[in-house]
Amino acid sequence: MKMRTAAMVAATTSLAFTLAACSGSSDNGDGSNTPAPESSSTTSDSAMAEVAGEITVLTNRTDLVDTVFADYKSAFEAKYPDVEVKFEAITDYEGEVATRMSTDDYGDVLLIPNSVNASDYPDFFEPLGSVDELSQTYRFIGSEANYDGQSYGIAITGNANGLVYNKKVWSDAGITEDPTTPEEFQKDLQMIADNTDATPLYTNYADGWPLTQWESDRGGVTANANAVNELADTDAPWSEGMDHYIIDSLIFDAAAAGNIEEDPTTTNWEQSKTDLGTGKIGAMALGSWAIVQMQAAADDAADIGYMPFPNQVDGTFHSVISGDYKNGINVHSENKAAARAWIDWFADESGYATDQGGISPRLDGPTPDTLKDFDAAGVEYIELTPPPAGKESLVSDIDNAAEIGLWSPDYRQRIVDAARGARDETKQDIFDDLNSKWAEARASVEG
């Protein structure tokens, strides 16, 4: 039972991280009949109001709520003695909070669930200020959690994307340099398979969500900050040279060569952390948030390395950075000033991002130690371009209509299944099918 809770906690927290990147772009486009959000002056007024009262903070970190968060509470209450902070840690954060939002009672400060459409933000959250203003101080403001020029959330931390790997396994296999092309990557996997006992690439197929981590690489693969927006302009995202083609081919080829786990249907996330740390696994595709967890599970934390997606543009690696969950204020909160104080304090002073090995939400925040491998490899960071006004949700609308689920594991499970021979389909069959679903959905959404 304990095992299960741990697994679920891990799954949920990580799922949160995973999906964070897509939150900004989900929206249904037409905001014409939505009441305009109150101007930012309201916010500054309430910020000047007394910072007092009791606030309830919803969090997905069931593992930290009694330890790290308890320290935050005492530090915050020392600064604002009139405020009493209460936490509510929720295991199935995404599912539970989205449902609770149909009532007024969803805490004072909460992490904005990824399933909320941007056009619905004004109904549920208090605006924190204009995008222009806040983006002077914070990252991810322009690209995520905003609607109609207003920002509704400040990221708790940020992530880069790439592959966590065991340096010892890779050097034991005789590999000395980061692979720079998908072909080289496949060769390296083969060398790991031939020269070590490790599983070269672990997909974590059964838990599902780790497969969606690959989705965060889009844009970084082809060094195109506009890659996601361009999905709305193409009928065939799975054609040669596009992000999805490169990412999914990489998965397919690795699985077809037998360089993934023997029986993907029985993988186990918790176990995979230890296995990577002890050299039973070569690499896993995960956001940079995972590095700290992998180090904690490793024999020697120095064995854990982080490499960018094996594709270079003009001789340089690129990695997409994106915000994690964003702290927002419940529009029904009675102590908005105190809630706002918490959000600012959390971003500016708590040190949460740095402690978790993430990128600080502040533009002037420190670079985490976890990404020093990226510095050494000369990786350039990309922040995805926000979708143009009126098209905020276009990509997710097409995705939903097509029932492909870019952010759900199903279609990549299908790719793994086909590659390992459990489905009677070739890579091209799958890509053709995905392309035709996409084209059809695009036609129906754009009408």
Add this chain to the structure above:
Amino acid sequence: MSFFSTPVRPHAVRAARDARSGRQRFLQGATPWLFLIVPLIFLCLFTLLPVGNMIWYSFTEWNGLSKDKEYVGLGNYIEFFTRPELFRVFLVSLYYFVASFVQMGLALYFATILSFNTRFKNLFKGILFFPYLINGVAIGFTFLYFFRPGGTLDASLAALGLEQFQQQWLGNPDLINFSLSGTSVWRYMGLNFVLFLGAIQSVNPSLYEASSLDGAGKWQQFRYIILPSIRPIVGLSMILAISGSLAVFEIPYIMTGGANGSMTFVIQTINMAFKFNKVGLASAMAVILLLIVLLITWIQRRLVPDEKVNLT
């Protein structure tokens, strides 16, 4: 009361009695309702109201969160019936349907054996019923370890020298539904078993005695005494088995999440609602499942009418 009171005049007594019996009659009529009022409120609040809501959602296009829902009439139903791939998952239900007969057969077998005098009878009853008491999530995880490569099943086969039968029990798409429906049999057989055992134990023991005096063997006792007397329970189990196999959810969802060809109708509905935010279509699918189950139950009741059992 009147026991202890002083005597009163007869007509006053009668008047009082009439008044009391009027009130009594009212109370007698109302008593069951008063007892029922709380469960009825719960039934309306937690079952009928949500079902009503779901039916309403099934006529709308809604993403599950937005404040506005767009009324689309029968649009969701039309979409469902024009997309054959949404039906295909019912093929997976067939595995569970067949498995449910295996399950009932085994349950009947064990119930019959344990209704006779058997050594360690209560121990076996406990063992057989035990799986039903375990939480479904725990069972999912247990069997995940059981089926994984080098897991309990493979290890047991190796211990018996049967290495050649080791398989990817969940990785092989031809085998996965057998593995999962096997787990389902293991889990739910206990319930069938207890239902059957209870019914069998209500059979008058003198019938066995009489039949054995007439020279009936155990098989004949089963065929002509036990089976006819538990027919209503068998019928009930049949309905539960059919609706259960159409609505399989817990075991495949926890163990594989519907991957590798183990997708069931309910998992598909959940995905539709929460992965693709098509709550309207998902509600329509849920309503359709409800109707299918009702239809099958009705057909089953017509084919095998509920007879009063009379063995005497």
